[in-house]
Amino acid sequence: MKKLTFYSWQVCAHQEVFTLLLCKLAALGVARARVVVQRVLAKRPVMLELPDRVAAELRAQAEAIGIECGYD
Numbered sequence: 001m002k003k004l005t006f007y008s009w010q011v012c013a014h015q016e017v018f019t020l021l022l023c024k025l026a027a028l029g030v031a032r033a034r035v036v037v038q039r040v041l042a043k044r045p046v047m048l049e050l051p052d053r054v055a056a057e058l059r060a061q062a063e064a065i066g067i068e069c070g071y072d
Helices: 015-025 030-041 052-064
Strands: 002-009 046-050 067-071
Touching (some): 002 030, 002 052, 015 030, 015 052, 052 067
Antiparallel strands (some): 002 067
């Protein structure tokens, strides 16, 4: 398991895409995913503990849409 922390947006926000990624890859419900998105938009770090493979995929896709994130 890896701890993946989302810090903030680096470029323009793709809220819907990020919400869908969280739902699909991190198995979050829509309501929880939206809370995570809103916290990241407010530059309040959010940490999720995920299996290594899922964390790597989510990190790659999140960075591709401009979200600053990293492992803790």
